[in-house]
Amino acid sequence: MRQRILVSALGVGALAVAGLTVQGAVAAPAQYTAGKHAAKVCSAARAAHTAVCNAIKLVDANGVAPASAAPPSTGLTPTGLRDAYKLNGLSAGGRTVAIVDAYGYPNLERDLGVYRSQFGLSACTTANGCLRVIDQNGGTALPKFNVGWAGEQALDVDAVSAAAPDAKIIVVQAKSAGFADLGAAVVTASKQAGVVAISNSYGGSDAADSTYGSYYNHPGIAVTASTGDNGYQGGSYPASSSYTTAVGGTSLVAASNSRGWSETVWSGAGSGCSTYNTALSAAASFGTGCSKRAMADVSAAADPAKGGMAIYYPTSRTASTWAQFGGTSEAAPIIASVYALSGNTAGYANALPYAHPGSLFDVTSGSNGSCPTTQWCNARAGWDGPTGLGTPNGTGAF
Secondary structure (H helix, E strand, O other), X not given: OHHHHHHHHOOHHHHHHOOOOXXXXXXXXXXXXXXXXXXXXXXXXXXXXXXXXXXXXXXXXXXXXXXXXXXXXXXXXXXXXXXXXXXXXXXXXXXXXXXXXXXXXXXXHHHHHXXXXXXXXXXXXXXXXXXXXEEOOOOOOOOOEOHHHHHHHHHHHHHHHHHOOOOEEEEEEEOOOEHHHHHHHHHHHHOOOOEEEEEEOEEEEOOOHHHHHHHOOOOOOEEEEEOOOOOEOOOEEOOOOOOOEEEEEEEEEEOOOOOOEEEEXXXXXXXXEOOOOOXXXXXXXOOOOOOOOEEOOEEEEOOOOOOOXXXXXXXXXXXXXXXXXXXXXXXXXXXXXXXXXXXXXXXXXXXXXXXXXXXXXXXXXXXXXXXXXXXXXXXXXXXXXXXXXXXXXXXXXX
16 A cells, blocks of 8 residues: 555656656665655646646655754755855856746745755845745736645755855746646746746646747746656656756765765656657757757756755745755756856857856766667766756856
8 A cells, every 4th residue: 555655646766766666667776765765745747738846855754754943964055066066156146047836835935034044145035136926927916825836946946045045036936837827937937137047847748849839938048947757758848848958867975086076867867859849959969869859958966865955845834844855856946046157048048058068067877767769868978868968067068
């Protein structure tokens, strides 16, 4: 019975890290079977053209993340994240990162304040102009609370705070997880003054840009999208859009090497080829093996146990606590923040890393499943599906 409950709650990639054996799953890393496993934060999408958030949290054997007054000691901190990706000393210069998610989160500002205070970051509030929360039409009629999507929003704003502490943040809350509502929220985000990057930590089945692409087509703004948490599965929209930067995921650990960190493929990171959308011309010489759009383009920390962030998130409409979160939902806002730090988002920002692959940390080991074309699910030198061209080494690739 326990196994059936987890199977219904988690996707294939997350099942793998939970230590369960299912067809197509990757071998479970040992740390997940030593008392904790990964659980998806949002319920699975139940309708076509509907997205699910890609946040994952570590829970105990009973499926619970116990309330904690302090950040988990194993969670990635802002100091660690900026050191791993060589972001120290960089400034967003007043630029704004927009976060698009579904549903409401009444205590977002309060909880963000707890996170930033804990780690010594400057206050980011509506009063000082650092934070805005708006609905999908740009107004203040914020949607109803949803605990799963609110946890996603907590991860997103904490990740931006960690990677680019001086960036301004706009959160645009769609009234549902439908592609049309989320897309409308992206369009609204693109119209807000100062926005240089829009992070989308959600996805659904592969879809066509001919239907939904106008929502994500914003040259001059870096639109990032997480590739999903179910391992090699094929395209996931909007990461499979030709207009977005598709962000995969890694396992990130401290190491005694010159960088101070080591990365491998996170087994849950989504990858694959779109069946609908045009391949990026910038990727033509990188051997993706896809006739159409390939994902990912780049990647960042996503493994909830190895590189998962310590975040402050809601457990109900009124209560919040600390836990350790990951998923490619962690990676997408990190990459959006790096674009904000670079200040270079001219044209279609997803082309920029392909022009500067040497300015990334190449991830060359690990796998996210079984696939008919080796680079779609296995790391290698250069481009591969789970991690794209690699992870940030400063902002040189962005």
